[in-house]
Amino acid sequence: KQEVTQIPAALSVPEGENLVLNCSFTDSAIYNLQWFRQDPGKGLTSLLLIQSSQREQTSGRLNASLDKSSGRSTLYIAASQPGDSATYLCAALDNNDMRFGAGTRLTVKP
């Protein structure tokens, strides 16, 4: 059974700092790895999707990497802003079943 872990559970950084969020998964036989953002009281918004054949994806200040052999993915946020404050979740897709991590709650202080 696939298990997805995100550490740390919470992170607080000053505005402007570059940061990395971590995601690990136990079974490397995945179709893709997705990163989502969740604002309080809202649903999830897909940020980046990395297919199993890819190593990274970029969107604006966000860069996500995937290393299937080590079971790890990272989400890099450059020049963080207070508007980036949210919970970030990763999810691994295998055999039609998407498994989510519990998320990292990010606070960017002005």
Add this chain to the structure above:
Amino acid sequence: NAGVTQTPKFRVLKTGQSMTLLCAQDMNHEYMYWYRQDPGMGLRLIHYSVGEGTTAKGEVPDGYNVSRLKKQNFLLGLESAAPSQTSVYFCASSIRVINQPQHFGDGTRLSIL
């Protein structure tokens, strides 16, 4: 530009009562999903559908039933609510399951007393 709409947004039930959560999407997506999100845990898949008239069990299907009579709607039913089903329920849809992002509704917050 509605996307995925869930109704109701909030509901309080008594143990043993039944209810149906409605999910509607206007993106003509084939795949639809129901998840629950509990504190300190990631989302867990309850049931999903790969097309009109089809349903399948996810990771935590016990105590729930679903129906997909129309392509745009996916209903989640609780026949006899239990306190353990207190959670936030999210519906999502996608074009197809592999390498396409899922689009989520804003959730239904359900409390069972």
